[in-house]
Amino acid sequence: MLKSASKLRNACSMMKFATNFYTSKSFLSSRKLGIPINPDPGFPYNPPVGPYDEGISKDPSIQPSFEFEVDPKALLDSVIRQQIYQQKVEEPFYVADLGDVVRKHHQWTTLLPRVKPFYAVKCNSDPFVLKTLASLGTGFDCASTEEIKTILGLGVDPENIIFANPCKAVSNIRYARDHYVNMMTADNADELRKIHEINPHADVVIRIYADDSKAVCRLGKKFGIPIDLVPELVQEAEEIGVNIAGISFHVGSGCTDATAYSDALLLARRAFNDIEAAGYSPTLLDIGGGFPGYEQPGLVKFEEIASLIRPTLDELFPRHVKVIAEPGRYYVASAFSLSVNVTSKKEIKKPNAEKMCMYYVNDGVYGSFNNIMFDHAVLPNPHIYRKETSGENEEKTFECSIWGPTCDSMDCLTSKMQLPELNIGDWLSFENMGAYTFAAASTFNGFAKARLIYVNSELE
Structure with missing residues (x-):
């Protein structure tokens, strides 16, 4: 050698x-x-x-x-x-x-075997990266018609796509419906009504606000419903007839503190309780992104985040709950x-x-x-x-x-x-x-x- x-x-x-x-x-x-x-x-x-x-x-x-x-x-x-x-x-x-992308996937499946990655296309939409990830069996987090179209063009099953933009144009929801992409997020009642009117069969994931104060890019300024308002939103969803599939959160892009994930998982468990109390049976948890793409001195490592997520997931969520994530920079x-x-x-x-x-x-x-x-x-x-x-x-x-x-x-x-x-x-x-x-x-x-x-x- x-x-x-x-x-x-x-x-x-x-x-x-x-x-x-x-x-x-x-x-x-x-x-x-x-x-x-x-x-x-x-x-x-x-x-x-x-x-x-x-x-x-x-x-x-x-x-x-x-x-x-x-x-x-x-x-x-x-x-x-x-x-x-x-x-x-x-x-x-x-x-x-x-090859670096392949190694990252192996690390993910080793350290977070229960969590299926849905790669965030917006981070890097290079066609060879997407083809590589599709061949590895990842899902995809899409935010627009064009991203959905690109991923479907690779032969990816629509069930392996989450339309993870909490605020979507009507034409985008219609395109997703016509191509059987039914899993999508929302964080307010107006979005729930819009989704249900266009696609009554959609599986809606409620995005809650998680503390992202220790992230490179804070997304909570734009998306996420405060945990205290979840019961009210769930009640409106029930009145409209929306199918709530589960809960999602995002601790911010480029998270620098592993405890942000464990704290957010506690909030997600509380939101699950609110949904179940309303008669729903949620089966999906989306833990978002924010995972580091490389090691930096003094900053949190992926291994540290994974070591907190694994036991917390098992403690708070039974095995019938499917867990996904939306890593972007982690992979590329x-x-x-x-x-x-x-x-x-x-x-x-x-x-x-x-x-x-x-x-x-x-x-x-x-x-x-x-x-x-x-x-x-x-x-x-x-x-x-x-x-x-x-x-x-x-x-x-x-x-x-x-x-x-x-x-x-x-x-x-x-x-x-x-x-x-x-x-x-x-x-x-x-x-x-x-x-x-x-x-x-x-x-x-x-x-x-x-x-x-x-x-x-x-x-x-």
Whole structure:
């Protein structure tokens, strides 16, 4: 087994598996996910013939056989280097490791075996991510007609979709009804009436308010009925004739405190009691999202959240209650890395002070880094790839700011960061860029969205 990162990089270069492969229709129809082999006949690099050439296919839908373990970080580094130094790209690009998504699913089913994940499509609607998750058997949390249409187009059973937008347009409810998507949420009487009028067979999940004060994005400002008002809403539902299937809550996107889940589960149990007292027999509990996508120092880990949820669920809810969740960033945040090119540089010289630099890169807050504006993200420290391969480990750092490519002065990735001095043509690579990034990116000012390259570090 080849263990070292350097040996792995050499083997990976020999096998030419890094590529942009948006056009591979055969991949979408295949349930077997392999490392994509470069399908571009114009690829400039011709590796020497070696012991790894046998059995390697140029068809990205065919999974090659390897005799070594894949180190995901070494794989990522090799793909980025291949793009920068061999393909000589200039536009920003993502490397998406679908194997990371697979590992996250395995972790979920191991630590929360009772909870079926319904992936939140809004977080990252990349078609290969959705296809991967569908092949793993997850459900999907959709918020609009287009999201439902996309998921149904993958062959997903309508029963594996929850229309989890508590306030929906009439046309959206009608589309869901016509396509047998009957499970949907609501948090007020007007929504219950609207749903029942359009789809009297809907299975409605009442969304209650849960404390989200310790989350990155607080959703309780917009959705969720206070627990004390649940009996009144249930009474109105009974009068209207609405079928209440269960209860849902959301502790906020990017929860930083595991106890938020156990506290919310206690509220959900109380809401279940109110529903049962009215004569209903609820059978569904939706514990929402908020699960972290990667480990951060000082913040809660997924394992800690799971260790609280498991015993609390078993204590409060009998086994006939189906439990689902709506993870988004958990599945995709760490699977995507983004590399951007330094296109311009401006030195700022201050009297009696060390120089400071302003760097301009080819993606910004109107593109992939919109998470800085909308998801309260803080720019992580990047890995530097020099225009020339030497000097990547330079240690002396200087204060700098980093700016996006548009003409808007708000297009600032960070106003203050310590980095080694960069040159025009150098590259910055940022990890954990899969959640709420390109899903909301625009082409403002005529700058194209970053392209995507896919790999799979999970080999059978």
